[in-house]
Amino acid sequence: MRTLERDRLEAFSDGVLAVIITIMVLELKVPHAGTLAALKPMIPTLLAYALSFTFVGIYWNNHHHLLRAAGGIDGTVMWANLHLLFWLSFIPFVTSWVGTHLTDPIPMSVYGFDLLMSAVAFSLLASSLVRANGPDSLLARQSGLDAKQIASVVAYVAAIAGAFVATWISAVVYFAVALMWLVPDRRLESAIVESQKGR
Amino acid sequence: MRTLERDRLEAFSDGVLAVIITIMVLELKVPHAGTLAALKPMIPTLLAYALSFTFVGIYWNNHHHLLRAAGGIDGTVMWANLHLLFWLSFIPFVTSWVGTHLTDPIPMSVYGFDLLMSAVAFSLLASSLVRANGPDSLLARQSGLDAKQIASVVAYVAAIAGAFVATWISAVVYFAVALMWLVPDRRLESAIVESQKGR
Amino acid sequence: MRTLERDRLEAFSDGVLAVIITIMVLELKVPHAGTLAALKPMIPTLLAYALSFTFVGIYWNNHHHLLRAAGGIDGTVMWANLHLLFWLSFIPFVTSWVGTHLTDPIPMSVYGFDLLMSAVAFSLLASSLVRANGPDSLLARQSGLDAKQIASVVAYVAAIAGAFVATWISAVVYFAVALMWLVPDRRLESAIVESQKGR
Amino acid sequence: MRTLERDRLEAFSDGVLAVIITIMVLELKVPHAGTLAALKPMIPTLLAYALSFTFVGIYWNNHHHLLRAAGGIDGTVMWANLHLLFWLSFIPFVTSWVGTHLTDPIPMSVYGFDLLMSAVAFSLLASSLVRANGPDSLLARQSGLDAKQIASVVAYVAAIAGAFVATWISAVVYFAVALMWLVPDRRLESAIVESQKGR
Numbered sequence: 001m002r003t004l005e006r007d008r009l010e011a012f013s014d015g016v017l018a019v020i021i022t023i024m025v026l027e028l029k030v031p032h033a034g035t036l037a038a039l040k041p042m043i044p045t046l047l048a049y050a051l052s053f054t055f056v057g058i059y060w061n062n063h064h065h066l067l068r069a070a071g072g073i074d075g076t077v078m079w080a081n082l083h084l085l086f087w088l089s090f091i092p093f094v095t096s097w098v099g100t101h102l103t104d105p106i107p108m109s110v111y112g113f114d115l116l117m118s119a120v121a122f123s124l125l126a127s128s129l130v131r132a133n134g135p136d137s138l139l140a141r142q143s144g145l146d147a148k149q150i151a152s153v154v155a156y157v158a159a160i161a162g163a164f165v166a167t168w169i170s171a172v173v174y175f176a177v178a179l180m181w182l183v184p185d186r187r188l189e190s191a192i193v194e195s196q197k198g199r
Numbered sequence: 200m201r202t203l204e205r206d207r208l209e210a211f212s213d214g215v216l217a218v219i220i221t222i223m224v225l226e227l228k229v230p231h232a233g234t235l236a237a238l239k240p241m242i243p244t245l246l247a248y249a250l251s252f253t254f255v256g257i258y259w260n261n262h263h264h265l266l267r268a269a270g271g272i273d274g275t276v277m278w279a280n281l282h283l284l285f286w287l288s289f290i291p292f293v294t295s296w297v298g299t300h301l302t303d304p305i306p307m308s309v310y311g312f313d314l315l316m317s318a319v320a321f322s323l324l325a326s327s328l329v330r331a332n333g334p335d336s337l338l339a340r341q342s343g344l345d346a347k348q349i350a351s352v353v354a355y356v357a358a359i360a361g362a363f364v365a366t367w368i369s370a371v372v373y374f375a376v377a378l379m380w381l382v383p384d385r386r387l388e389s390a391i392v393e394s395q396k397g398r
Numbered sequence: 399m400r401t402l403e404r405d406r407l408e409a410f411s412d413g414v415l416a417v418i419i420t421i422m423v424l425e426l427k428v429p430h431a432g433t434l435a436a437l438k439p440m441i442p443t444l445l446a447y448a449l450s451f452t453f454v455g456i457y458w459n460n461h462h463h464l465l466r467a468a469g470g471i472d473g474t475v476m477w478a479n480l481h482l483l484f485w486l487s488f489i490p491f492v493t494s495w496v497g498t499h500l501t502d503p504i505p506m507s508v509y510g511f512d513l514l515m516s517a518v519a520f521s522l523l524a525s526s527l528v529r530a531n532g533p534d535s536l537l538a539r540q541s542g543l544d545a546k547q548i549a550s551v552v553a554y555v556a557a558i559a560g561a562f563v564a565t566w567i568s569a570v571v572y573f574a575v576a577l578m579w580l581v582p583d584r585r586l587e588s589a590i591v592e593s594q595k596g597r
Numbered sequence: 598m599r600t601l602e603r604d605r606l607e608a609f610s611d612g613v614l615a616v617i618i619t620i621m622v623l624e625l626k627v628p629h630a631g632t633l634a635a636l637k638p639m640i641p642t643l644l645a646y647a648l649s650f651t652f653v654g655i656y657w658n659n660h661h662h663l664l665r666a667a668g669g670i671d672g673t674v675m676w677a678n679l680h681l682l683f684w685l686s687f688i689p690f691v692t693s694w695v696g697t698h699l700t701d702p703i704p705m706s707v708y709g710f711d712l713l714m715s716a717v718a719f720s721l722l723a724s725s726l727v728r729a730n731g732p733d734s735l736l737a738r739q740s741g742l743d744a745k746q747i748a749s750v751v752a753y754v755a756a757i758a759g760a761f762v763a764t765w766i767s768a769v770v771y772f773a774v775a776l777m778w779l780v781p782d783r784r785l786e787s788a789i790v791e792s793q794k795g796r
Contacts, residue, residue, distance in 0.1 A: 008209060008263055010605060015217030015413075018612030023225060025686050026620060030693045034701025053686070057679040061672075064605060075260075079381065082256040089224050089252070096229045104233025182676065207408060207462055214416030214612075222424060274459075278580065281455040288423050288451070295428045303432025406607060406661060413615030421623060473658075477779065480654040487622050487650070494627045502631025 006073050009081060013063060016085045020092060021056040024049055027096035045099030051174060052095040055115065058181040059088060062122065070129040080128040084121035090114045108163035108170045115174070116156040123149060152177050205272050208280060212262060215284045219291060220255040223248055226295035244298030250373060251294040254314065257380040258287060261321065269328040279327040283320035289313045307362035307369045314373070315355040322348060351376050404471050407479060411461060414483045418490060419454040422447055425494035443497030449572060450493040453513065456579040457486060460520065468527040478526040482519035488512045506561035506568045513572070514554040521547065550575050603670050606678060610660060613682045617689060618653040621646055624693035642696030648771060649692040652712065655778040656685060659719065667726040677725040681718035687711045705760035705767045712771070713753040720746060749774050 028045060031038035063084075070077075094114045097107040155177050159170035227244060230237035262283075269276075293313045296306040354376050358369035426443060429436035461482075468475075492512045495505040553575050557568035625642060628635035660681075691711045694704040752774050756767035 005263075005267070008213065011210065011608065012213045012217055012259060014605065014609045015214055015612055016221050018609055019218055019221035019417075019616055020224075021682070022613050022616035022686055023222065023620065025617075025690050026225060026623060027229070028690050030624070030690065030697065034694070034698030034704045036703050039703070039707070050683070053679075053683055057676075060609060060679075061675055064602075068602070078260055079256075082252075082259075085220070086249070086252055089221055093224050093227050093229065097233070100229065101233030106235050106238070107233045110238070204462075204466070207412065210409065211412045211416055211458060214413055215420050217612075218417055218420035218616075222421065225424060226428070277459055277462075278455075281451075281458075284419070285448070285451055288420055292423050292426050292428065296432070299428065300432030305434050305437070306432045309437075403661075403665070406611065409608065410611045410615055410657060413612055414619050417616055417619035418622075421620065424623060425627070476658055477654075480650075480657075483618070484647070484650055487619055491622050491625050491627065495631070498627065499631030504633050504636070505631045508636070 006067060006070065009073055009078065010064075010067055013067075013081060013085065014060070017056060017060045017063070017088070020088055021053060021060075024052060024092040024095055027092055027099075044102040045096070048095045048099035051178060052091050054178045054182075056088065056091060058178065059084075059118065059122070062181070066122075066126055066129065071133050073129070074132045076128045077125070077132050080121070080125040084118065084125050087114055087118040087121050091118075102171075103167055105163040105167060108167040109160045112156045112159040112163070112170055112174065115177075116153065116160065119149065119152050119156065148180060151180065205266060205269065208272055208277065209263075209266055212266075212280060212284065213259070216255060216259045216262070216287070219287055220252060220259075223251060223291040223294055226291055226298075243301040244295070247294045247298035250377060251290050253377045253381075255287065255290060257377065258283075258317065258321070261380070265321075265325060265328065270332050272328070273331045275327045276324070276331050279320070279324040283317065283324050286313055286317040286320050290317075301370075302366055304362040304366060307366040308359045311355045311359040311362070311369055311373065314376075315352065315359065318348065318351050318355065347379060350379065404465060404468070407471055407476065408462075408465055411465075411479060411483065412458070415454060415458045415461070415486070418486055419451060419458075422450060422490040422493055425490055425497075442500040443494070446493045446497035449576060450489050452576045452580070454486065454489060456576065457482075457516065457520070460579070464520075464524060464527065469531050471527070472530045474526045475523070475530050478519070478523040482516065482523050485512060485516040485519050489516075501565055503561040503565060506565040507558045510554045510557040510561070510568060510572065513575075514551065514558065517547065517550050517554065546578060549578065603664060603667070606670055606675065607661075607664055610664075610678060610682065611657070614653060614657045614660070614685070617685055618650060618657075621649060621689040621692055624689055624696075641699040642693070645692045645696035648775060649688050651775045651779070653685065653688060655775065656681075656715065656719070659778070663719075663723055663726065668730050670726070671729045673725045674722070674729050677718070677722040681715065681722050684711055684715040684718050688715075699768075700764055702760040702764060705764040706757045709753045709757040709760070709767055709771065712774075713750065713757065716746065716749050716753065745777060748777065 028042070028049065031042065091114060094107070094111045098111045101107045155173050159173040162169040162173065227241070227248065230241065290313060293306070293310045297310045300306045354372050358372040361368040361372065426440070426447065429440065489512060492505070492509045496509045499505045553571050557571040560567035560571065625639070625646065628639065688711060691704070691708045695708045698704045752770050756770040759766035759770065
């Protein structure tokens with residue numbers, strides 16, 4: 001039963017993440033001419049698209065590992081999960097805004113704010129899963145804020161502020177955070193491996 | 200067999216709900232300037248987005264609990280389910296309309312009308328599931344219109360009318376209904392728990 | 399193995415049908431005023447939307463019953479299925495065109511042409527499934543063109559031609575065909591029931 | 598465990614591919630008149646749509662066969678899969694661009710470039726699956742670059758260059774490659790059949 005509930009939560013989340021990652025392309029306005037010159041002003045938008053695609057991919061990956069490590073879910077987990085999807089659902093919007101106003105500090109800051117709220121929502125989801133599975137669960141023993149999560153939050157706050165100095169600072173920070181996350185969360189992976197051994 | 204049918208009904212509904220909850224963001228027009236001033240006129244739209252996101256989330260959650268409590272489905276259930284999805288599919292449209300015409304009574308009323316029809320469709324789906332599972336099923340014994348469903352319908356009717364007095368009245372009512380539903384349906388949850396015990 | 403393949407074919411088809419049925423709402427342009435008068439010119443579009451929503455729902459329902467009755471799938475079935483999804487994918491496009499040009503014969507005809515091609519594609523999919531499952535399979539014994547399928551094709555051809563006399567003729571025909579199909583295919587349902595008995 | 602991971606990877610990929618194949622239709626602008634003359638300038642766009650629909654279908658089909666032949670997945674496979682989805686996600690964008698600028702070499706070349714990068718990404722995904730399953734796995738023994746994959750890459754490079762001579766050369770090449778791929782990959786199919794026998 002509990003596994004079935006988790007499966008449907010995963011399926012719904014996968015559906016939402018699949019739509020988020022794909023509809024971003026609808027924000028790419030097709031150039032009005034068939035020339036390379038018409039494509040050139042789109043380069044910031046294309047880079048923002050690639051970055052956001054990576055971030056949604058990272059969240060899908062981490063979400064997948066987190067849920068896999070968790071045993072059961074309850075009502076609080078469901079709402080914590082929707083709260084995460086809420087902030088992720090703004091990524092197409094902020095991506096399009098930052099891509100078309102690359103040198104304005106506000107869109108660059110708002111982009112970081114959305115990433116920050118998504119990171120907070122992910123931590124809340126992890127906490128709700130620990131509560132649902134009890135303090136002795138594998139997840140509880142392995143979880144908790146780790147260095148990567150803390151580094152991300154610090155980086156987002158720095159990027160939100162840094163955008164008012166120069167927007168390229170924030171852009172560099174976002175790309176650096178994405179790179180750091182491309183490595184999957186070893187702690188959760190090892191928790192799964194151990195849980196497999198125990199069966 | 201029956202479980203497989205229910206699984207595909209759930210999968211299709213999850214797919215539709217995932218698209219509904221996500222494409223709403225496409226209705227958010229990206230501001231034409233990179234300033235906070237350009238974002239300010241979007242605040243009503245963003246609040247309407249957050250509210251509608253919550254309502255679709257509530258429907259996903261309640262749909263999930265209802266189907267989980269039900270054993271089998273038949274042709275009538277399939278059409279009752281599509282009827283519910285039909286009214287829910289208008290949420291991106293009415294959200295965008297109400298967000299851009301916040302002080303006009305008609306969009307605010309039409310928003311409530313869509314929520315009302317969705318609530319009616321949800322009740323019809325519940326009834327069709329009870330019929331498909333027989334009067335002695337767990338679902339039949341636990342189901343029926345409850346206080347929260349009646350309160351919602353009364354609130355929607357009040358909000359549809361109240362919009363012609365002042366649109367903020369309706370807005371407050373919609374937020375209040377959403378808050379009331381954030382608590383999951385305990386009756387259905389307990390039905391599932393009992394059904395698990397019986398196995 | 400065969401069941402796993404069918405499951406993924408169903409999952410992909412459900413995904414495509416869920417997106418088709420939902421993105422149609424994006425073709426509904428939000429009225430530029432918050433009045434009933436601004437909503438009135440949208441009535442044809444809204445009716446076309448409701449009709450197309452019903453048709454996609456019918457296809458989902460029939461697709462579900464057809465695949466459920468079938469045992470295995472092969473490469474030809476995969477392409478026959480994609481061919482069906484191809485014609486169904488045009489429904490949002492033709493719906494929007496017919497809704498905004500209600501009295502022009504061409505959009506009304508093209509709408510019927512898309513329904514005709516979808517019906518042909520559904521028959522081809524059914525044939526490919528019969529071939530994949532052998533002449534002695536339950537599907538083969540129960541399948542074949544039935545009265546409802548033949549009536550639909552005749553009706554679509556009549557509506558394609560009738561649009562050039564008066565577009566309301568075609569509109570009436572499309573609604574009549576949709577009504578006829580709201581009743582699920584009893585032959586396939588009984589094949590499934592028999593197949594269950596045999597196990 | 599490993600199979601569950603593969604299932605979720607398949608489900609997410611199916612979701613993304615279902616959205617890609619379906620949202621392309623949103624790029625088809627509804628004609629402003631209800632006449633055949635208004636539809637005529639859309640013919641290149643419609644042909645580009647049909648071609649891209651076929652390519653996404655081919656990728657879904659081959660992806661399905663590749664994953665089916667593979668036993669387990671790891672973190673590298675997840676990112677190789679997202680990398681493939683990244684290039685495929687541009688198909689709606691390049692389709693729309695090439696459809697509206699049929700005689701310009703740049704969009705026709707960029708279309709081929711996206712197909713080329715998708716083909717490279719598919720090969721990288723296949724390699725990562727072989728690495729994850731070991732050199733003695735069925736996949737490893739059957740996989741490796743085959744004639745069809747090499748022919749496709751050569752054809753894409755020729756079409757990217759050929760567009761600067763005449764765009765119809767590239768268009769013919771793309772249709773020829775699509776035709777070649779409509780036949781499913783027999784090697785992987787036979788690997789699956791053998792793997793079934795061995796169980």
